[in-house]
Structure formats: structure tokens, C-alpha cells
Amino acid sequence: MIQKIIPTNVITGFLGVGKTSFIRSLLSQKPADEVWAVLVNEFGEVGIDAGLLGGETEQIQIKEVAGGCMCCAAGLPMQVAINQLIAKAKPDRLLIEPTGLGHPQEVLKVLTQAHYQQVLAMKTCITLVDARKLNDSRYTQHDIFNQQLQVADLVLASKADCYETPLIEQLSDYIMAVNNGAVTRGSNSDSNSNSSYTNAWKHRAIEPWSTKQVELLMPSIIARLNQPHEQIVNQREIQQLNGSSFVIQQPARLLDVNYSPLFSKEAKPQDVEFDGQGIMCKTKHADGFYSCGWVFDLSYEFDFDKLLHLIKSLEVIRLKAVMITEEGIAGFNSVDSELSIVELDDAMDSRIELLSMSKIDRELIEGALLSVCLRLG
The missing domain is CATH 3.30.1220.10 (CobW-like, C-terminal domain)
Incomplete structure (x- = not known):
């Protein structure tokens, strides 16, 4: 039986923005008496990020979900992985890194369902973004890039040592534009009332980030780590919530990690099937x-x-x-x-x-x- 609710941070960002390097830096700040667990999702079929994180220790447990967005198939891959990780590590904190091409709104929708509230306490959602990419339409016209900014409680201007302050100001303006019309679901909200929603974009925090300045920049990030995540919904969802056709769907039950053999901590990762050449x-x-x-x-x-x-x-x-x-x-x-x-x-x-x-x-x-x-x- 799960004994404690686990503070959980989702860490998002587009391809190559430095999520894995940031998590390595974050793990270096872990309190010595705590166990942290990391769930890593990759777009490709070959898992690599766990190796780049430096491998497991007794105090740091890592699990990979390779092969695309882990929220797909009604969130089952993510639920399986979370249960296995919790059963094995019994962590004091859980960090979740979706693939850079994953759908962050769907990931957070799964994690904030009612049946997770007795397991996970959703804290600050962190999005890393390289402000230089605002001049590249491959990024700004990509829905997932913009979703990552919409769900963020804290935006890190990654690789900030490579560009000047005006680009961070441009990033702030871009985030305001992306979030125009979004709203936040308050902690005391009534889903059947317009008054339960407040104007969403309260100019969420933007912090510079560089792996070359960890000691200088990390304290401010750590200080924000335990702030509650504010769920973002859009105007279409509000109309659904107030429409007569809106139907509340019962979430799937989170299986007991100590009951289901599928979610046993003894579960083994899938074997690599080598050909005759290895x-x-x-x-x-x-x-x-x-x-x-x-x-x-x-x-x-x-x-x-x-x-x-x-x-x-x-x-x-x-x-x-x-x-x-x-x-x-x-x-x-x-x-x-x-x-x-x-x-x-x-x-x-x-x-x-x-x-x-x-x-x-x-x-x-x-x-x-x-x-x-x-x-x-």
C-alpha cells in the first residue's frame, strides 16, 4: 500500500533543448537523505537518455519508456512505468521527462486525474526553451512546442549564456501571445461555473538556465520546485464544461502496485533482440x-x-x-x-x-x- 503522496515535477522542452542535462544538474542538488526517481520518455525506439543521466544508484532510480509519447493508448505505458518505478524506488520525489515530441497537455491530463491524487502531488511543471529558436518557424509553428509553453509553471531560458537579455524579453512576449485566451483551473474551482476560472496567464516565471552556471542559477529554481502545478485549460474546454452535452468520464483505477504482478518491482525490461552480428x-x-x-x-x-x-x-x-x-x-x-x-x-x-x-x-x-x-x- 502506498504510504505517502509523492511530489512530482514534469520537465518538458523541445528536441535538444537540454532537458537531460538539466535533470542531471537537478539530481546533483538532491538532499542526501532522499530517494528521487526519474521517468524518461523518448521519441525513438532505442532508449539512451537513462545512460546519459549517468545510471542508477540506491538514491536515484531511473526508468525509460521508449518508442514515442508515453501518454498514448489512454496513458497505459506511463501508468505501468510509474507503478513499477514507485514499487521499486519508493521515492521522495518523482521527475517525469516526456519526449520532446510528446503531447504535454495529454501527459498532464493523465497525471492530474482523480485516481492519481492519492499517489502524486503535482508540483511545478518546468519547460526549457532555447530563446534563439523563436526565429525558427520549425519550432514556433509546431503545436507541441507551443503546448510546452502553455503548460509551464516555470519557463527556463535554456543555454542563456549563448544569447543576450533582449531575447529573454522576446521569449516573455512570445509566451504571453501563445497563452492568450488560456485560463487556469483554481484549486477551489467548481467545474460547472465560469467563476471557477481565473485569467490564466499571470506572467509565469521565466528564469535563465545554463549548465555552466549551475551553482548560481539553481537555488532560485529549487525554491520554486514545490509550488503547486496550475492546470491550464482553453476556452473550448470551458464551453464544454458549461454545455449540456458535457459528460464526466470516470478515470481508470490506478492498480495497486503491491497487488498486480504486471506492476511488480520484479518486472524486467524488454530484452534487446540482436541479430547475428550483435x-x-x-x-x-x-x-x-x-x-x-x-x-x-x-x-x-x-x-x-x-x-x-x-x-x-x-x-x-x-x-x-x-x-x-x-x-x-x-x-x-x-x-x-x-x-x-x-x-x-x-x-x-x-x-x-x-x-x-x-x-x-x-x-x-x-x-x-x-x-x-x-x-x-
């Missing part, structure tokens, strides 16, 4: 994006310099990788040709995932990857 490849096409991901078994060792050269040559909008090289285990994170590399402690295999707005030549890139590695033993 490789697994999965592809996906959805929402105008193509992904292609590979997993190489433990016998493959990559030449770091040649791999780095290959990664820099790939014309994709997003790349993530955890690779075993002769120089150690390296994590690669690239968006729009901005590449960061971190040294990692452990990996059970090598994984790389590419995301593009055009079809990816799977055979060509797989051949290139095989040309920069050796298969040992």
Missing part, C-alpha cells in the same frame, strides 16, 4: 520526424576519434549516443550541430539514435558506424 536497429516515422537507432552488443569497441568525426559529419537535427570506445564510455548529445560530450562510468552496450525531418539512409549509416569500430573476442 546489432539491433529500429526505425520510426511520426509527427513529421524520422528516427533510426542502433544498439551494438558489448563486443563492439569504437574508435573515439573516428566516431567523433562521423558524428560531426551527419546531417541530422538530433543525435544521442552512449558508446563504448577505446578511451572509455562516452555520451554524445547533438542538436543542430551543437555537440556536447560527457564521460560516463558504465554501459552494457553501445547505443546511438538519429532524428531527422527527412528519411534516414539506414544501411549507409550502419556501414559507416561499422567502419569506425572493432568487434573484440
